[in-house]
Amino acid sequence: MSTLPQVNTKPDKPRKITVQAFFARGGTLSRAHPNYEYRHGQLEMARAVESAIAEHKHLLVEAGTGTGKTLAYLVPSILSGKRVVISTGTKNLQEQLYFKDLPFLQSLFAQPLSVCYMKGRANYLCRQKVYDAERDPVLSGLDEIGDFQLIYDWEQKTEAGDRSELRWLAENNTWWAKLDARADLCAGKKCKQFDRCFITAMHRRAAESDIIIVNHHLFFADLAMRDQAFGSILPDYSAVIFDEAHEIEDVAGQYFGMSVSNTQIQELIKDTAAISRRKLFATPELDRTLIQLGDQTEQLFHLFPQEGRQGFREQESFLAEHGESYGELQLALEALCARLELTEGVLEDTLPLVRRARLIQEGLRFWMESGDASFVYWTERRGRGLYLQATPIDVSQALTARLIDRVDSVILTSATLTVADSFDYAQTRLGLQAARTLRVESQYDYAKQALLYVPQRLPDPRQPEFTASAAAEIERILHASRGRAFVLFTSYQQMRQIYQLLQPRLDHPLLLQGDAPRNALIEAFRETPGAVLFGTSSFWQGVDVQGEQLSCVIIDRLPFAVPSDPVVAARIEAIQHHGGNAFYEYQIPQAVLALKQGFGRLIRSTADRGILALLDNRITKLQYGRVFFDSLPAYRFTTKFDDVRDFFHV
Ligand code: SF4
Structure with missing residues (x-):
């Protein structure tokens, strides 16, 4: 159990707390919270979570911003007395739960809460790597020696080994990348440090905790590995609550899928070479095996499309033509495993390398030979890496088998789960x-706080003349709003083109995605009066800027997923194959939820007010636009620019 950070609230007298007594008027919360206001929806949600956990039911809750949903699921989870995992989409929300909400609740509950905050392995230090590095004279720079010494000293004092304790450590510190506890080089129980390892300690803490906070990536990584001997992280639990649950189809798709890349094999070669030298098991034969593996990797990966993301269905003809290259690469991996397995006396070093080589072999075999029609196969070029990917076309089957049928209660909450008042889309996509x-x-x-403006004279966003007209419209909206805006795009290309057109014409301080890390841009936006931020999908969700500083959100077009993307294309095809209408059943609902998320950036408190501008007037001109209007909150609506001006009293 972790000790929660302390907060200064007046502890309530120890008494039996119930969900009703906690949230009701005059209840525990009203006496403890300085800004308490009774929220019927919060109590309703808390009751629904309470009964779902007690009765072993699954539940979806769409809770609009400002309903106080975190307390509405934390309190019944604590009162249930069962182990509940809470999984969030963003680090900000995890930190809010652990450093703010739970300490606040602890101050109201008589019994100590047993809570654990788990992060991915790369956030923790690997003791064994520190000891190995200390013996390794090959340091890559003087600065690094200083950093290493600090990490080395800290290793002897820290209890958790969590990098967030090292406030001075830069995000991209090169030493940390060499010393973190990623599974790649971990020997697990064979490691001499296993009993005092920070990862082992994290597992122990989790096993003693009732509430475990994780993120979606950690949760699904654990779920995907649960049936394997190595890698499972979470202890058994009765319920899981996903906050920011609109993200889980994507994240689950990544972890239930498969990915093998040339860089993954090159990393394996590099690590094997370095470790074999450090641990004195390098031999000319092993070196030759590694060279051979490198050559075969290059030969095979060179045969795939080298651009962007592309669907790949030609495994059979590919194997007929290039089966030899594929076979040679499998043999080279086999040869590496055999050499490493024959090496005596260094099992803890060779074991993780063999495990990685075997996983690559399995992945390649699945991608090339399985022919499993429930997956879409595709290739992706990212920098120097070429990735062979397989993604489940329908995530709901894997979710049902691995999660929904196995856990008593799966609870999803988000501000964006319904389309035109219906949960059908989320329920079908997720098997719930x-x-x-x-x-x-x-x-x-919303009718008072926000005005939705859709200009009518702009061309269809699919026409080439849209870009210049949209830039002119953005310019006049920003003039009226005096900056203070997010301009959100559905593609990088459109963002860059419009930014270049507007940069010389605008006086507002401009921030562009890609010029600095995301959090630095958001911080700069908060601190710069009148700033305008240009961004794409990563700014559509998980960003919370309260107050006047964000008074306008402009969106260039309805955020339909790109239909030529291999995963999207495969999902569309699958629906059509079963006689469905992919446009209405998949593409529109997906775009509706994305638009709700994007517009959701604007109103973050009861005092916020502002303009939402959508430059895509298909929403008013085409029949399907109705679905969007029926799904958005009841914003006041206009097509006249004068109303925008009046709103800002220009
Ligand atoms: S068990 Fe793994 S992560 Fe822990 S110290 Fe050993 S090698 Fe590092």
Whole structure:
């Protein structure tokens, strides 16, 4: 159990707390919270979570911003007395839960809460790597020696080995990347440090905790590995609550899928060479095996498309033509495993390398030979890496088999789960058709706080003349709003073109995605009066800027997923194959939820007000636009620019 950070609230007298007594008017929360206001929706959600956990039911809750949903699921989770995993999409929310909400609740509960905050392995130090590095004279620079010494000293004092304790450590510190506890080089129980390893300690803490906070990536990485001997992280649990649950189809797809890349094999070669030298088991034969493996990798990966993301269905003809190159690469991997397995006396070093080589072999075999039609196969070029990927076309089957049928209660919550008042889309995509559902209205008065503006004279965004017209429209909106805006795009190309057109014409301080890390840009936006931020998908969600500083959100076009993307194309095809209408069943709902997320950036408190501008007037001109209007909050709506001007009193 971890000790939660302390907060200064007046502890309530120890008493039996119930969900009703906690959230009701005059209840525990009202006495403890300085800004308490009774929220019916919050109590309703808390009751629904309470009964779902008690009755072993699955539940989806759409809870608008400002409903107080974190307390509405934390309190019934704590009161259930069961082990509950809480999985979030962003680090900000994890930190809010662990450093703010749970300490606040601890101050109200008589019994100590047993809570654990788990992060991915790369956040923790590997003791064994520190000891190995200390003996390794090959340091790559003087600065690094200083950093290493600091990490070395800290290793002897820290209890958790969590890098967030090292506040001075830069995000891209090169030593950390060499010393973190990633599974790649971990020998698990064979490691001499296993009993005092920070990862082992994290597992022990989790096993003693009732509430475990993780992120979606860690959760699904664990779920994907649960049936394997190595790598599972979480202890058994009765319920899981996904906050920011609109992201889980994507994340689950990544972890239930498969990926093998040339860089993964090159890393294996590099690590094997370095470790064999350090641990004195390098031989000319091993070196030759590694060279051979490098050559075969280059030969095979060179045969795939070298551009962007592309679907790949030609495994059979590929193997007919290039079966030899594929076979040679499998043999080279086999030869490496055989050499490493024959090496005596260094099992803890060779074991992780063999494990990695075997995983690559399995992945390649699956991608090339399985012919499993429930996956879409595709290639992707990222920098120097070429990735062979397989993604489940329908994530719901894997989710049902691995999670929904195995865990008593799966609870999903987000501000964006419904399309035109219906949960059908989320339920079907995730295999939760039998789950209970609840919608909790937001506390905000959207009709008063926000004006949705859709200009009518712009061309269709698919026409080439759209770019120049959209730039002119953005310019006049920003003039009216005096900057203070997010301009969000559905593609990098459109963002860059419009930014280049506008940069010489605008006086506002401009921030462009890609010029600095995401968090630095958001921080700069908060601190720079009148700033305008140009961004793409990563700014559509998980960004919270309260107050006047963000008074306008402009979106260039309806955020339909690119239909030529191999995963999207395969999902569309699968729906059509089963006689469905992919446009209405998949593409529109997906775009509706993305638009709700993007517009959701604007109103973050009862005092916020501002303009939402959508430059894509297909929403008013085409029939399907109705679905978008029926799904968005009840913003006031206009097509006239004068209303925008009046809104800002220009
Ligand atoms: S068990 Fe793994 S992560 Fe832990 S110290 Fe050993 S090698 Fe490092």
